[in-house]
């Protein structure tokens with residue numbers, strides 16, 4: 001049994017879509033467990049006992065805990081190769097993992113500087129500077145992902161099939177809206193995300209999380 005701990009709009013959207021793909025391909029289901037970050041449920045002692053980092057996503061597979069998106073994606077792909085969540089061929093797989101790691105360890109923490117500057121500095125002026133600099137850097141990162149979309153060999157980042165990279169790319173553009181970056185400034189990336197949102201497993205995750213795709217406010 002797979003229990004999946006997630007929070008709406010968070011990076012847990014990535015394994016959420018992966019689990020939906022697996023369900024559609026193999027019939028293997030999962031138990032969604034909503035974690036309300038705004039109510040600090042991830043800081044509750046019961047949650048911290050499972051994941052001391054106090055973060056989503058988290059999988060509990062037959063009672064065993066797995067955290068970190070890169071590891072979760074690797075596990076989900078290996079446990080259901082027919083879902084095609086990552087390429088099987090060694091070089092293509094390494095390239096895909098390279099992009100996944102970039103999303104997870106570079107793009108994602110840069111957004112955290114904009115969204116949670118208090119994690120990086122104590123005084124208000126320093127937080128404002130962390131946020132400003134983070135936003136400039138995040139804009140550059142979104143442009144780099146836009147270039148990946150342009151270079152994609154098909155409608156998805158890896159070609160004809162949806163992989164774990166796609167829901168991450170969607171999440172990062174959506175977060176751009178929260179960072180004050182208008183997705184209309186990246187029309188190709190925006191169109192790719194809109195097409196992605198129409199795919200059944202992605203639409204199912206969006207519906208469960210009740211997500212609005214474009215959260216940019218003019």
Ligand SMILES: N[C@@H](CCC(=O)N[C@@H](CS)C(=O)NCC(=O)O)C(=O)O
Nearest residue numbers: 010011054055056057068069070104
């Ligand atoms: N490197 C972690 C990042 C997880 C992460 O940053 N999760 C965020 C949501 S997007 C979270 O739980 N934030 C709450 C907090 O850190 O207090 C992973 O890959 O799972």
